[in-house]
Amino acid sequence: MPIKLPPGTSASTHASAVKEMQRVVGADWVFTSEEDLDTYRDAYSIRWGHDDEYLASAAVAPTSVEEVQAIVRIANKYKIPIYPISTGKNLTYGGSAPTYSGSIVLDLKRMNRVLEVDEKRAFALVEPGCSYFDLYRYVKDKGLKVWIDCPDPGWGSPIGNALDHGVGYTASQFRDHWGAHCGMEVVTPTGEIMRTGMGALPNAKTWQEYKYGVGPHVDGLFAQSNFGIVTKMGFWLMPQPEAWLTGTVNVPKYSDFIPLVEHCNYLEDAMIATGQAIYSSGLGGPQNAAEVQALMANRYPTLPELDAYAEKKGVPAWRVKLQFYGPPEVIQARWEYAQERISKAIPGTTFTNFEALPMPLTEAQEKTHHLVNFGIPNMAIFASMARQPGDADPKDGHTDFFAVCPRTGEAVFKALKLVYDTQTELGVPITASPFRGPVTWHHKVFFMGAPAVDSQRNDPAFNRRMRTLYDAYVKKFSDAGFPPYRTNPGAQDLLAAQFSFNNNVLLKFQEALKDGIDPNGILAPGRYGVWPKRLRTKRA
Amino acid sequence: MKKIIAAVGIVVGLCGAGVVSAAEPGQIARGQEKFDYWCATCHAGDPREGGRYLPGTASLNAKYKGERPGALADRTDLLPPYIKLVIRRGMEAMPFFRKTEISDAEMDDIAAYLARNTKQP
Numbered sequence: 001m002p003i004k005l006p007p008g009t010s011a012s013t014h015a016s017a018v019k020e021m022q023r024v025v026g027a028d029w030v031f032t033s034e035e036d037l038d039t040y041r042d043a044y045s046i047r048w049g050h051d052d053e054y055l056a057s058a059a060v061a062p063t064s065v066e067e068v069q070a071i072v073r074i075a076n077k078y079k080i081p082i083y084p085i086s087t088g089k090n091l092t093y094g095g096s097a098p099t100y101s102g103s104i105v106l107d108l109k110r111m112n113r114v115l116e117v118d119e120k121r122a123f124a125l126v127e128p129g130c131s132y133f134d135l136y137r138y139v140k141d142k143g144l145k146v147w148i149d150c151p152d153p154g155w156g157s158p159i160g161n162a163l164d165h166g167v168g169y170t171a172s173q174f175r176d177h178w179g180a181h182c183g184m185e186v187v188t189p190t191g192e193i194m195r196t197g198m199g200a201l202p203n204a205k206t207w208q209e210y211k212y213g214v215g216p217h218v219d220g221l222f223a224q225s226n227f228g229i230v231t232k233m234g235f236w237l238m239p240q241p242e243a244w245l246t247g248t249v250n251v252p253k254y255s256d257f258i259p260l261v262e263h264c265n266y267l268e269d270a271m272i273a274t275g276q277a278i279y280s281s282g283l284g285g286p287q288n289a290a291e292v293q294a295l296m297a298n299r300y301p302t303l304p305e306l307d308a309y310a311e312k313k314g315v316p317a318w319r320v321k322l323q324f325y326g327p328p329e330v331i332q333a334r335w336e337y338a339q340e341r342i343s344k345a346i347p348g349t350t351f352t353n354f355e356a357l358p359m360p361l362t363e364a365q366e367k368t369h370h371l372v373n374f375g376i377p378n379m380a381i382f383a384s385m386a387r388q389p390g391d392a393d394p395k396d397g398h399t400d401f402f403a404v405c406p407r408t409g410e411a412v413f414k415a416l417k418l419v420y421d422t423q424t425e426l427g428v429p430i431t432a433s434p435f436r437g438p439v440t441w442h443h444k445v446f447f448m449g450a451p452a453v454d455s456q457r458n459d460p461a462f463n464r465r466m467r468t469l470y471d472a473y474v475k476k477f478s479d480a481g482f483p484p485y486r487t488n489p490g491a492q493d494l495l496a497a498q499f500s501f502n503n504n505v506l507l508k509f510q511e512a513l514k515d516g517i518d519p520n521g522i523l524a525p526g527r528y529g530v531w532p533k534r535l536r537t538k539r540a
Numbered sequence: 541m542k543k544i545i546a547a548v549g550i551v552v553g554l555c556g557a558g559v560v561s562a563a564e565p566g567q568i569a570r571g572q573e574k575f576d577y578w579c580a581t582c583h584a585g586d587p588r589e590g591g592r593y594l595p596g597t598a599s600l601n602a603k604y605k606g607e608r609p610g611a612l613a614d615r616t617d618l619l620p621p622y623i624k625l626v627i628r629r630g631m632e633a634m635p636f637f638r639k640t641e642i643s644d645a646e647m648d649d650i651a652a653y654l655a656r657n658t659k660q661p
Contacts, residue, residue: 096638
């Protein structure tokens with residue numbers, strides 16, 4: 001793609017900034033050729049090939065916080081926007097591309113050290129270029145008995161993922177990666193190094209254990225935002241449990257989902273079953289696709305109709321795989337309690353797929369289990385979008401849509417119908433299903449997914465249709481009170497605009513902070529709808 | 541994608557007789573190390589369910605239907621320029637890799653490793 005300069009920046013000004021950045025990191029680590037900058041496109045972008053695709057004008061890759069500071073100062077001197085990335089693998093949510101075309105990408109991949117893992121106090125401190133694979137290998141190589149919590153793709157950055165409100169798969173308090181962070185080092189938009197929480201105390205002893213320090217707790221300003229460049233960040237870790245236990249609860253009626261969710265919420269909130277509860281339906285899946293389509297031929301089915309359908313099919317309408325971590329006797333007792341509690345409340349409940357294993361998994365067990373539930377990073381999720389047998393035209397990518405919903409059966413039913421309503425109103429093929437379970441990455445809310453919005457790098461018209469569909473999901477779900485928890489850059493203005501309580505006072509507050517913290521508006525303009533004063537007219 | 545196919549055509553056309561790889565053992569060993577670090581999480585050999593848990597291997601198994609191995613390290617027909625092209629430009633759901641992830645020198649090593657068994661087509 002032709003290189004785009006930041007609007008309002010001359011070629012000579014850009015060249016001067018690039019030259020100064022070369023002096024900081026060395027010429028080999030500043031990228032300006034079209035060929036190199038093509039690797040800073042968002043491989044999964046639904047804007048791929050469009051005039052408004054987000055493109056970088058250069059990329060610079062420092063190895064130290066001092067180099068980051070120097071680059072920030074150069075960006076301020078020339079008023080050129082910079083956009084930090086960590087491992088650059090935030091695919092479906094922007095990849096390694098900036099949110100404002102012409103920005104210089106600040107590629108932090110070379111800052112990839114694991115600075116500390118304390119087994120006894122169960123925390124880690126890492127740099128942004130460190131991946132989940134890197135952190136896992138460090139823990140394994142040193143034989144430390146702690147687990148990390150990782151998302152599906154293991155090549156992501158613990159820092160980048162947490163800053164984007166990413167989520168994972170082990171016990172309740174670790175699945176929310178932002179919630180499990182503790183302490184950060186930030187280079188401010190004017191080039192100063194700041195440490196948050198207890199890190200601000202020169203002789204700090206609990207930077208990675210006590211989040212707050214004293215006074216206003218500012219960490220939240222650096223997530224899904226553009227207020228600073230995070231160069232170090234701490235995370236709480238889970239002690240390796242003695243054992244893991246799982247069992248599946250099956251309930252017969254479609255409407256049984258409502259009490260099932262209530263009981264599972266209780267089990268998690270009371271810390272009886274802290275592993276991820278995985279919901280699914282025996283009535284969904286490809287084998288039932290034609291019948292499910294017929295069920296929705298004229299309109300979305302009512303609850304009594306879905307109950308009748310489940311009864312006719314004679315298979316449990318819903319199932320949930322519960323997971324427990326802890327000493328064997330303790331988790332066995334917890335599982336027995338869960339069975340007793342749910343079977344008393346929901347007639348016809350059955351329990352299947354029991355399994356209990358000492359931890360860690362053996363090599364053989366690793367080959368047959370869902371590794372992320374054991375804090376083991378991998379790439380298996382990508383197999384779901386890779387070429388399938390008989391697939392002549394596999395998709396090049398997708399952008400995820402997961403709406404934040406209350407943890408109730410009623411909310412899940414509503415969200416499932418919203419997918420159907422959105423698709424019906426747009427006149428696109430119906431891929432909605434009443435049998436899609438909620439995702440429990442976060443322990444206090446459900447994430448409800450819409451079928452993947454795909455992207456094709458050779459088909460701009462297809463991508464255009466996907467943009468329309470994606471934006472429609474954002475609007476429809478937000479109107480219902482179920483906005484997505486994160487989004488691709490193209491919809492960040494739209495999503496931020498949905499949070500409009502009292503005449504958008506939240507966004508106004510954020511932008512007042514932005515103007516004070518980043519007076520030249522150089523850092524990641526437009527990220528999650530926050531624009532600096534000089535570029536505020538660029539808001540979509 | 542068309543660009544990649546065209547480039548592969550050129551590469552095959554330029555290929556001379558005999559074993560393509562002239563890499564020294566040290567380079568192949570370095571390449572294997574980098575392959576294990578960067579590529580094996582998707583492209584390793586694994587008999588489980590046709591490589592279902594390894595997206596690259598699964599995808600290539602679906603593509604070649606047994607005519608060629610799904611696991612890249614088992615291939616005997618890969619040419620270095622093609623490998624490097626896919627690393628930098630991506631392929632379907634596989635994104636491209638930046639020089640801050642895999643440097644040009646490391647990419648040469650990976651290509652040498654994967655082409656170590658390649659003979660004249």
